[in-house]
Amino acid sequence: MVYSEKVLDHFANPRNVGEIENADGIGEVGNSKCGDIMKMYIKVEDGTISDVKFKTFGCGAAIATSSMATELIKGKSVDEALQLTNKAVMEALDGLPPVKVHCSVLAEEAIKAAVSDYYEKQGIDPEILIEK
Numbered sequence: 193m194v195y196s197e198k199v200l201d202h203f204a205n206p207r208n209v210g211e212i213e214n215a216d217g218i219g220e221v222g223n224s225k226c227g228d229i230m231k232m233y234i235k236v237e238d239g240t241i242s243d244v245k246f247k248t249f250g251c252g253a254a255i256a257t258s259s260m261a262t263e264l265i266k267g268k269s270v271d272e273a274l275q276l277t278n279k280a281v282m283e284a285l286d287g288l289p290p291v292k293v294h295c296s297v298l299a300e301e302a303i304k305a306a307v308s309d310y311y312e313k314q315g316i317d318p319e320i321l322i323e324k
């Protein structure tokens with residue numbers, strides 16, 4: 193199995209690892225097959241993701257995709273963060289082996305879960321914002 197330089201870099205030096213105290217949104221997702229778990233924390237200021245941190249208990253690709261996903265949404269609006277796809281995360285990492293695609297899906301889901309939690313806390317139904 194061959195990983196890109198970027199995947200290896202984000203695995204070895206993951207960006208934005210940790211937790212945010214008093215986060216505005218927290219999302220936790222898991223994959224029942226591999227047992228990996230991702231937790232994302234976002235801080236929102238004026239509709240912009242001012243800070244994001246993650247904790248991933250999972251494989252190397254799960255850590256690399258979490259790290260890249262946080263980099264991609266930092267400084268973006270919450271709506272833009274909701275549009276982040278696992279495909280965009282994979283592209284930013286120069287690809288993933290086919291058996292590792294689900295790890296990037298977990299990263300997309302974790303961000304969506306954190307943003308949904310943020311919307312719920314604002315009294316907005318997140319269902320209407322997530323296009324299926």
Ligand code: FES
Pocket residue numbers: 223226227228250251252253254292294295298
């Ligand atoms: Fe399941 Fe990577 S093996 S998230």
